[in-house]
């Protein structure tokens with residue numbers, strides 16, 4: 001009689017493993033003795049111990065070989081939030097996640113850890129020490145957030161302890177660190193174009209920025225604590241640095257660290273938000289004629305001018321989570337890692 005080989009608990013797959021967070025996660029998993037299968041639409045590096053599978057996660061047949069003999073899957077693929085392509089977000093984050101779940105079940109995967117986002121509850125108004133029981137945003141600000149909400153619901157609802165398919169979701173916020181293609185590069189580009197002179201609002205709003213290694217740590221703890229009898233099954237977890245900082249102090253520290261001037265002049269929040277909305281509408285109307293991408297999108301302005309920081313008490317209690325890199329060290333390591341983005345480089 002043929003016996004089904006139980007996948008090794010040290011063999012896992014990272015969907016989106018070529019990306020910023022995905023690659024940091026892969027590196028840590030290797031360090032911890034896992035063998036890793038990466039599935040991504042692009043291959044951005046090579047590493048011993050990693051098998052690459054290139055393909056679109058919406059294609060189940062392409063995905064299945066990457067999940068063979070794998071017991072644990074991390075799903076951290078998504079289109080970049082800066083994209084304004086509703087169809088792409090719906091296809092990848094919603095339909096694609098349905099396919100990821102089906103493929104996991106078909107391949108006999110036991111645990112699925114989704115990278116969600118703390119933004120699933122953000123509607124552009126203040127969130128202070130937000131806990132996981134806040135309702136999902138009723139009016140999400142952008143397509144990214146709208147589809148991250150649906151994605152998280154799909155993964156958490158798929159959790160089935162009786163069938164032995166266990167799922168959880170990590171909600172990080174404002175990930176930063178070496179190789180991030182988003183936060184520091186966009187900030188520096190904006191500064192180089194002379195647009196980082198202004199503080200939106202009074203500049204006192206507190207925000208979470210989370211060093212990438214803390215986010216990785218939260219993912220691995222979640223995976224290793226995910227068992228049939230644990231409270232983690234089917235629940236989301238905030239993972240932050242647990243050190244809320246003024247949004248504009250964080251931006252200034254990074255800018256000054258890289259040799260640029262810190263923003264100084266204040267602009268009223270509602271004025272900038274209104275302008276950003278107008279620009280977004282204009283870009284939408286003019287899209288058939290020509291395309292332009294405003295730097296100050298409504299989402300970015302909302303993030304820059306409101307409080308949004310989250311409690312990670314649930315992760316501390318259920319996962320034993322504690323940040324392993326402080327904000328100060330994280331910022332120093334990040335600044336050091338971008339010599340090519342320094343003023344004058």
Ligand SMILES: NC(=O)C1=CN([C@@H]2O[C@H](COP(=O)(O)OP(=O)(O)OC[C@H]3O[C@@H](n4cnc5c(N)ncnc54)[C@H](O)[C@@H]3O)[C@@H](O)[C@H]2O)C=CC1
Pocket residue numbers: 015016017018019020021022039040041042055056057058075076077078079080092096115116117118148171172173174175176181182
């Ligand atoms: N960067 C941040 O501040 C935050 C990110 N997140 C979430 O973390 C996850 C990782 O984000 P990052 O590493 O920052 O982004 P990233 O853009 O560096 O990585 C995403 C990866 O997904 C891959 N991908 C996209 N579409 C795909 C498809 N159809 N099939 C296969 N692979 C595909 C990309 O090629 C890329 O390698 C995402 O789910 C994002 O929503 C959540 C909170 C904050």
Ligand SMILES: CC(C)CCC[C@@H](C)[C@H]1CC[C@H]2C3=C(CC[C@]12C)[C@@]1(C)CCC(=O)C[C@@H]1CC3
Pocket residue numbers: 081116117118119173174175182183186187190295296300301303304
């Ligand atoms: C132009 C300036 C006002 C802002 C420059 C920095 C921004 C690019 C970043 C500041 C906060 C960041 C952030 C995200 C992307 C990059 C920023 C807007 C996310 C939207 C990424 C995806 C998420 O899930 C939530 C993040 C919140 C913070």
